Amino acid sequence: xxxxxxxxxxxxxxxxxxxxxxxxxxxxxxxxxxxxxxxxxxxxxxxxxxxxxxxxxxxxxxxxxxxxxxxxxxxxxxxxxxxxxxxxxxxxxxxxxxxxxxxxxxxxxxxxxxxx
Amino acid sequence: xxxxxxxxxxxxxxxxxxxxxxxxxxxxxxxxxxxxxxxxxxxxxxxxxxxxxxxxxxxxxxxxxxxxxxxxxxxxxxxxxxxxxxxxxxxxxxxxxxxxxxxxxxxxxxxxxxx
Numbered sequence: 548x549x550x551x552x553x554x555x556x557x558x559x560x561x562x563x564x565x566x567x568x569x570x571x572x573x574x575x576x577x578x579x580x581x582x583x584x585x586x587x588x589x590x591x592x593x594x595x596x597x598x599x600x601x602x603x604x605x606x607x608x609x610x611x612x613x614x615x616x617x618x619x620x621x622x623x624x625x626x627x628x629x630x631x632x633x634x635x636x637x638x639x640x641x642x643x644x645x646x647x648x649x650x651x652x653x654x655x656x657x658x659x660x661x662x663x
Numbered sequence: 664x665x666x667x668x669x670x671x672x673x674x675x676x677x678x679x680x681x682x683x684x685x686x687x688x689x690x691x692x693x694x695x696x697x698x699x700x701x702x703x704x705x706x707x708x709x710x711x712x713x714x715x716x717x718x719x720x721x722x723x724x725x726x727x728x729x730x731x732x733x734x735x736x737x738x739x740x741x742x743x744x745x746x747x748x749x750x751x752x753x754x755x756x757x758x759x760x761x762x763x764x765x766x767x768x769x770x771x772x773x774x775x776x777x778x
Contacts, residue, residue, distance in 0.1 A: 578764050580764075587752075587771070587773070588770070588771070589754055589768035589769060589770055589771055590708070590754075590768055592765065592766070595764045595765070597764055602764060603764065603765065635706050637706075637708065639708070641764070643763070643764065649696060649713045649715060651698055651700075651710040651713060652698075652708075652710070652766055653710065654700075654707060654708035654709075654710075655707070656705065656706055656707045657706040657707065659706070
């Protein structure tokens with residue numbers, strides 16, 4: 548079992564739907580991440596939150612809207628997605644700068660998203 | 664800018680043999696960290712091993728070891744005594760000092776362990 552929990556594990560939605568992906572960690576990490584991963588490709592960074600504030604947005608379309616309500620939770624709100632947005636969405640957490648550099652990112656199991 | 668290169672899209676290894684997965688990197692940072700992750704077909708990214716740029720000894724974690732050659736900018740993963748459960752995608756990643764929250768991933772190597 549991972550220490551980063553993502554729900555749901557699978558999601559099928561239409562292009563007009565609104566849904567949210569959720570991520571939770573209780574390791575005391577103050578940096579949280581969303582990645583998008585296509586099959587047989589590396590994860591692509593979407594967003595980074597540091598101390599609950601958005602610190603990196605990798606030019607992600609506005610149909611993806613992140614939210615960090617507290618230090619343990621990270622959401623990704625989805626609206627009007629396109630078929631090419633079908634992918635595995637991974638959440639990760641880590642310690643922030645100032646911590647030892649050997650601290651890895653800890654990943655959840657991901658949400659497999661399919662857009663019809 | 665940081666860049667990670669994994670030149671082996673796929674590898675085969677016989678069960679119980681050792682295998683080396685290649686990773687080269689490019690960075691202008693003096694201080695950085697190198698990570699290897701395993702991703703089974705289930706999707707989870709599992710952290711395997713870490714090497715710091717100032718570490719003088721190669722990192723080891725059980726059956727995993729990292730062959731770090733700083734002058735050549737390479738950080739190859741060695742898996743000894745391969746097991747069927749080692750079949751997965753393996754990603755090399757780097758974190759710099761000045762953009763601490765950003766990890767750069769290589770394209771990955773798909774390892775298949777044959778019985």
